[in-house]
Amino acid sequence: xxDFDYQKLDDVIHSRMRxxxxxxxxxxxxxxxxxxxxxxxxxxxxLSISLKKLEESGYVSVTKSFxxxxxxxKYQLTPEGRTAFSVYLGQLEKLLGKQTPD
Amino acid sequence: xxDFDYQKLDDVIHSRMRxxxxxxxxxxxxxxxxxxxxxxxxxxxxLSISLKKLEESGYVSVTKSFxxxxxxxKYQLTPEGRTAFSVYLGQLEKLLGKQTPD
Numbered sequence: 001x002x003d004f005d006y007q008k009l010d011d012v013i014h015s016r017m018r019x020x021x022x023x024x025x026x027x028x029x030x031x032x033x034x035x036x037x038x039x040x041x042x043x044x045x046x047l048s049i050s051l052k053k054l055e056e057s058g059y060v061s062v063t064k065s066f067x068x069x070x071x072x073x074k075y076q077l078t079p080e081g082r083t084a085f086s087v088y089l090g091q092l093e094k095l096l097g098k099q100t101p102d
Numbered sequence: 103x104x105d106f107d108y109q110k111l112d113d114v115i116h117s118r119m120r121x122x123x124x125x126x127x128x129x130x131x132x133x134x135x136x137x138x139x140x141x142x143x144x145x146x147x148x149l150s151i152s153l154k155k156l157e158e159s160g161y162v163s164v165t166k167s168f169x170x171x172x173x174x175x176k177y178q179l180t181p182e183g184r185t186a187f188s189v190y191l192g193q194l195e196k197l198l199g200k201q202t203p204d
Contacts, residue, residue: 002141006122016116020108023197039104089198095125
């Protein structure tokens with residue numbers, strides 16, 4: 001096995017939009033759909049698909065409620081998501097090795 | 103536009119295998135097909151497709167020759183490829199922000 005094995009990078013996290021979503025969620029306790037949409041610059045459809053995939057993978061959990069009779073969805077990283085993100089970052093650093101700028 | 107805009111990441115470079123190939127090529131003057139294949143742990147078909155995409159994007163150049171009557175292909179980053187990789191790393195660092203491990 002080579003030193004630059006691409007399969008060591010978690011494919012669920014690596015997609016550009018899912019990586020952006022996970023990065024946002026690392027910085028907050030929870031975030032609603034519109035906040036995420038604005039932060040990652042996504043369309044409703046693409047964001048929904050990405051969040052669904054992260055939920056199915058157990059990396060993100062969602063709490064649905066009603067605020068002033070309007071549905072509200074709050075997203076947050078699960079402990080598994082935080083761990084997976086940390087592992088991903090470690091593998092990424094390893095792959096990029098000395099190429100990372102100071 | 104949000105702080106975590108996923109579209110700022112160069113899609114040509116971001117794919118796991120292409121990122122691995124670019125990372126290898128940053129560490130050497132040139133590399134042949136079999137060396138790359140071993141380093142990134144790819145199949146012939148997938149590696150060919152990824153290299154083709156990088157060539158078409160102008161990030162990688164290939165020199166074909168014969169050694170002992172056998173065809174040999176040497177791959178190397180172009181100046182454009184090095185610049186694009188550097189820009190990509192900068193955007194990645196920005197996206198990951200404070201989440202990057204020390």
